[in-house]
Amino acid sequence: MSRAIAAAAVLAFALTACGSGDSGGGGQAAESRTLTYWMYQDRTPQAGEVVEKIRKDFEKANPGVTVKIVKIPKDDFNTKLGSAISSKTGPDVSTLDQPLVSKYAKDGTIVELPAGTVSEGTYFKGAYDTNLGTDGKYYGLPLDQTGVALFYNKKLVPTPPTTWDEMKAASEKVHAADPNVAGMVVPKGDGYGGWMFPGIVAGNGLEMADVASKKILFDQPQAVEALQLWVDLLKSSPRKITDSDQPFQNGLAGMMISGPWDVPTIREQFPELDFSVAPLPYKTEPAGNIGGENAVVYKTSPNQDLAWKWLTFITNETNNGPLADALGGFPVHTKATAVGSGPEHEAFLAQLKVAHARPAVPEWIQINDEIIAPAIESALLGKMTAQEALTDAANKTRSLLGWNS
Amino acid sequence: MSSTPVVAGRRRRRSAPGRRRDHVIAWLLIAPALVYFVVFLLYPALSALYYSFTDWNLRTTASWVGFQNYVDLFTDEVKYPHFWKSVQVTLQYTIIAVPLTLGTALIQALLINAIKRGSNLFRLLLFLPVVTAEAAVGAIWRWLYDPRYGLINSVLEVFGIPGQNWLNTPELVIPALAFISAWQCGIAMIIFLAGLKGIPGSILEAATIDGANAFQRFRKVVMPMLRPTTFYLLVTGVIAALQVFGLVYVIFSGAGRSVTGGPEQSGLAYVLHLYLFAFRYDAMGAACAMSFILLVFIMIITAVQFKFVKQEAA
Known part of the structure; x- marks a missing residue:
């Protein structure tokens, strides 16, 4: 032990x-x-x-x-x-x-x-x-630095979407054309999904937190819309398909969000996959996360x-x-x-x-894993609405940090 | 752990210097084990006990906080939102995995014991999962449980049972993990087999002459006579299950996967939770407290088993 x-x-x-x-x-x-x-x-x-x-x-x-x-x-x-x-x-x-x-x-x-x-x-x-x-x-x-961007299967998604609406439409189109193929591999409510999420929120013009004034912001409408985007995308991207081994690589998903490390491995192991990478679609401004x-x-x-x-x-x-x-x-x-x-x-x-740094909060990894990730997951599973999940998570974060305002 | 020096001192008639020499030799012989015990087990364990009463992140000087870590772990849902979840996951896992593992091991042992030829081969094959590297076990089972390509779903579909998304459905995660542990029951199987070999053939023969059928012989002779073996395996099995870590870690970690214990923390075993606080969330003091809570819990559970489970052969 x-x-x-x-x-x-x-x-x-x-x-x-x-x-x-x-x-x-x-x-x-x-x-x-x-x-x-x-x-x-x-x-x-x-x-x-x-x-x-x-x-x-x-x-x-x-x-x-x-x-x-x-x-x-x-x-x-x-x-x-x-x-x-x-x-x-x-x-x-x-x-x-x-x-x-x-x-x-x-x-x-x-x-x-x-x-x-x-x-x-x-x-x-x-x-x-x-x-x-x-x-x-x-x-x-x-x-x-590194970050994530949009991988797309050129056969399924000929032109990469640049906005959230285009991304949803592209995903629906792929799944409608073949119900055995998912529109995209939607991130999950785990530590990894939690790492990507701020990049999506930033694409709607919001930071997760304002450290200088000790304010948690990820329960604001812009963040709720970002989470709602994932919830909506999931409708045309059943997990039954995307939980299988390497769904994008195997041609079972039209798009995925991933980092540069996946480019050489896909080229090597899936040489027949015709794919490319585009910047993340956004709502109000181009943005992304960073590692x-x-x-x-x-x-x-x-x-x-x-x-x-x-x-x-x-x-x-x-x-x-x-x-x-x-x-x-x-x-x-x-x-x-x-x-x-x-x-x-x-x-x-x-x-x-256009990458955005994580909030400079020493407890951020823990907040990411233990509070934000489960909130994302409950919204994705439909156990809570995006607003409920993020309000709850933001309140927990405020209590943890003592930023009650 | 308890390597007490009991070697010398038997022969009273030996002269004093001779006895002293015996003592020296005895100490020399146990010295390596003792040094190992003190340096690698006792000292770290005592340090961990000390650190469990501190706020410490490995880098800075630990500051004494008394029982704060323990109190917070049990009561502060803001600081440790998943502590009780990890307790629940671990208990559920133990309740499912231990009987499943022991049952599988016993059946395997009975089968091997029953065959005349090739028992060595089967013993080897059934033992292989134990010596397989944990990372490989993780990879193999992720593949077997794959919702689309997995062998398990293919087999189920043959019987008309719809395939499941095993490792991504919170309710199925613990049974799926317990099943892997049952697959790795080789050590229990070998010990059961030894127990079975220890049952004198004459007793079974006598039972047969008295008209007992195979099932009656198993219930009335084999099971009672295996009791010490079963008890030992139960106690050690429960301890191992409460400490499950490697399996969960390899199944739910790795490139692009969650480190946080599967869907909705459904696979967040106690020790994985402890590990995350120690090495990911920078709270070594709290992690030490968690380890001592587990230690005390294991001691209680083990004592309860010694008190209430029959252990002598009948």
């Missing part, structure tokens, strides 16, 4: 044992300083080469500086990082999953981005804003200035394109060139320019 906790404790041991030698990192003397950077393990050997090249370039540009990169499997990353921080053997600077930034900021584990480090408009707003703390200050820099990696600098680091220098270097105009590609996402620097080409690539690029 306490196996997980035991594992965490063991990890802490192991890390103290092997991490103690190097963390202090270079005496203050300018001639030799070591910066320790933790990141996820490389996705491919090529990705490793990209990172290595950037590291060497940085060392060349900064004589006397050594960057020590520690790569940790993604599944263990947060636990190892947490244990290392608590035992004061953490790195100077590390990758950090987006929703964790506001948590670490609240702890005082990481430091605020020093004023003047980056100029306004260097990064896309959505990606940059994922580094916000609850206090409205920035605590990190984005490394790459990806950020990087932060730790309070305990004696090399904070150097750490920020490293982060601005790896995300600059030249390096961010290859780096983002190595990390499996898209560049966050507005002037960087994304690796890749083709209509799918263009669609995701367009999508990410």
Whole structure:
């Protein structure tokens, strides 16, 4: 039962044992300083080469500086990082999953981005804003970004819809033509669906919350309409069809909402599927959600200035394109060139320019999983209306956060 | 766990230094197990007990909150909206999975015990699900339960029963999971088989001569004589079922799937809920409290079984 906790404790041991030698990192003397950077393990050997090249370039540009990169499997990353921080053997600077930034900021584990480090408009707003703390200050820099867009089967849906109404019409048309085929794979009320939902709400001109004034907004009409859209789409997209294995890939659904990671896997495993990707349909303005990696600098680091220098270097105009590609996402620097080409690539690029960051609330993952996701599901199952479900969820969220207004 | 040193000290006539040497050897022999126990089990468990009384997120210094975590878990539906749901899911799973698993294991053991030739082969085949990697089990069963292509629905349709959307219908999730655990009953099967081998043939023979038919022999001889075996399997089975995690995790997680325990939290097992708080929601202190609530609950359930379930062979 306490196996997980035991594992965490063991990890802490192991890390103290092997991490103690190097963390202090270079005496203050300018001639030799070591910066320790933790990141996820490389996705491919090529990705490793990209990172290595950037590291060497940085060392060349900064004589006397050594960057020590520690790569940790993604599944263990947060636990190892947490244990290392608590035992004061953490790195100077590390990758950090987006929703964790506001948590670490609240702890005082990481430091605020020093004023003047980056100029306004260097990064896309959505990606940059994922580094916000609850206090409205920035605590990190984005490394790459990803998000979801609309995949459509060209045979079933010849022209991709651009508005909600067109999307509903396209879905109904597909299902009417063949009752064994679903209009689209409608997201579910689970953690993943909860992650996509804010992108749809933003397409109707609303954020999930206004953190600065401590207001939960996702029970407003714009959000209710977004959820109603999913409810309506479900009518022409029975789950009996879409719950089967990879329904879109098998040609059993006209559309699905998914991310860039699915493009190469579908090309490889379903070469006969004629599909493409378009930006998400919207109601009032193009919008989408966002995921990806950020990087932060730790309070305990004696090399904070150097750490920020490293982060601005790896995300600059030249390096961010290859780096983002190595990390499996898209560049966050507005002037960087994304690796890749083709209509799918263009669609995701367009999508990410209008991405909206999650509310900078440390408890957001929990709210997403435990409150918003079940609300989406009860509306989809018809147990509550969209309005009832979201009103209930918003009230629960207000109580949890103590934002009663 | 209780590796008490009871090796030395028997032979009274040995001289004192000899006895001391025995003690040293004894301690040396148990040292590896003891070190393992203290470092990897006792110390983490005691730390977890301490942390269960704190507000802690793994990174910062834990702050003492007394019984707050425990009280909140039981009463605060805003902070822990699905705690009781996870308790309910786990109890339902235990109630369905344990009898189903033991029943399947007993039937398999009786069948293997009855055949003359090839019993090794069948034993191996029936044991295979136990040694299959959990991720593979998840993949196989997601496929078997697939609403459109799944083998289970195809078989049901042969009998005119409409196919079900097994893993996506809240009411069917727990039975579907329990069925997988019954499929993995190999260890219980082997233990039952050993129990069956331990029943003297002469008793069965005597029963046959007295005119007992196969069913009567099973009810009046085999079942009573298997009681210690059944009791052991019941106790360990209940403990394992209350801690179910891996199965639920592999079935309901992975790319593009929910981590939150299936449709409407219908598969949100207690330990999965605990895991989410520990590693996803950053509430290690509360997760430690959950683990100790489970520990106490398991101890109570086990004590109740020892008190009320017959365990001696009759």
